[in-house]
Amino acid sequence: MDISQAIRQRQSIRAYLDREVNRDTIKKILDTARYAPSGANCQPWQVAVVSGTTREIIAQALTSAFRRGEPEDHDYAYYPVNWQEPFKARRIACGMQLYQTLGIDRKDKQGRMQQWEANYRAFDAPVMLFFFLDRSLAIGSYMDSGMFIQSIMLAALEEGLATCPQAALSSYATLIKDILGYPQDTILLCGMAMGYEDKGALVNSYRTPREEVEHFTTFHE
Numbered sequence: 323m324d325i326s327q328a329i330r331q332r333q334s335i336r337a338y339l340d341r342e343v344n345r346d347t348i349k350k351i352l353d354t355a356r357y358a359p360s361g362a363n364c365q366p367w368q369v370a371v372v373s374g375t376t377r378e379i380i381a382q383a384l385t386s387a388f389r390r391g392e393p394e395d396h397d398y399a400y401y402p403v404n405w406q407e408p409f410k411a412r413r414i415a416c417g418m419q420l421y422q423t424l425g426i427d428r429k430d431k432q433g434r435m436q437q438w439e440a441n442y443r444a445f446d447a448p449v450m451l452f453f454f455l456d457r458s459l460a461i462g463s464y465m466d467s468g469m470f471i472q473s474i475m476l477a478a479l480e481e482g483l484a485t486c487p488q489a490a491l492s493s494y495a496t497l498i499k500d501i502l503g504y505p506q507d508t509i510l511l512c513g514m515a516m517g518y519e520d521k522g523a524l525v526n527s528y529r530t531p532r533e534e535v536e537h538f539t540t541f542h543e
């Protein structure tokens with residue numbers, strides 16, 4: 323698979339087959355992704371690969387925290403509190419596209435909540451990944467981690483695996499760090515669902531749009 327094809331083909335997948343992923347395959351993906359660049363080659367990433375019983379424990383703990391209406395407990399602000407244009411409109415369009423694809427009406431609060439709740443089970447993917455950063459690091463390491471995470475998603479494609487990066491999996495950071503035994507001062511960046519795509523699932527049937535190059539680029543010659 324060539325690189326541009328992989329970049330264009332990757333999409334967030336929100337329904338998976340009930341099929342385990344071999345540990346060696348995940349190791350191979352991480353073995354490739356570790357060649358991602360990082361400032362001063364500090365390689366700030368720490369990853370927890372979660373499957374089996376621990377995956378079940380986490381999915382149940384997150385789902386019940388969500389159902390209880392527990393306040394979210396993020397280690398950092400991934401999203402702005404006050405969204406400004408053009409980002410606000412894009413965020414709204416992103417949600418609309420998902421709910422329209424699934425035939426969930428704007429006023430169907432319960433339907434939307436149920437779909438959102440699937441986040442806390444990593445959309446039933448057999449593998450959840452969690453990405454951590456040491457608290458002593460600075461903002462640059464968030465960039466490095468993003469490059470590492472994208473590298474994982476592209477390397478996964480080559481193995482026939484699908485992914486969905488998930489901020490939702492970092493909504494209850496204390497709980498995740500407790501279960502996985504990470505120090506509470508570690509920063510939980512985000513999670514990721516990984517598994518084999520359910521190609522027949524409606525939720526996987528749409529593609530998100532992108533702005534044209536001219537809209538975000540200036541050339542200076």
Ligand SMILES: Cc1cc2nc3c(=O)[nH]c(=O)nc-3n(C[C@H](O)[C@H](O)[C@H](O)COP(=O)(O)O)c2cc1C
Pocket residue numbers: 332333334335336416441486487488489490491512529530
């Ligand atoms: C760091 C990060 C966190 C995300 N968190 C979530 C999430 O919690 N739930 C979700 O369904 N999608 C999540 N997404 C997926 C985005 O909605 C998706 O990348 C975007 O709509 C573009 O679609 P595509 O990935 O299919 O190209 C996240 C993406 C990124 C990069």
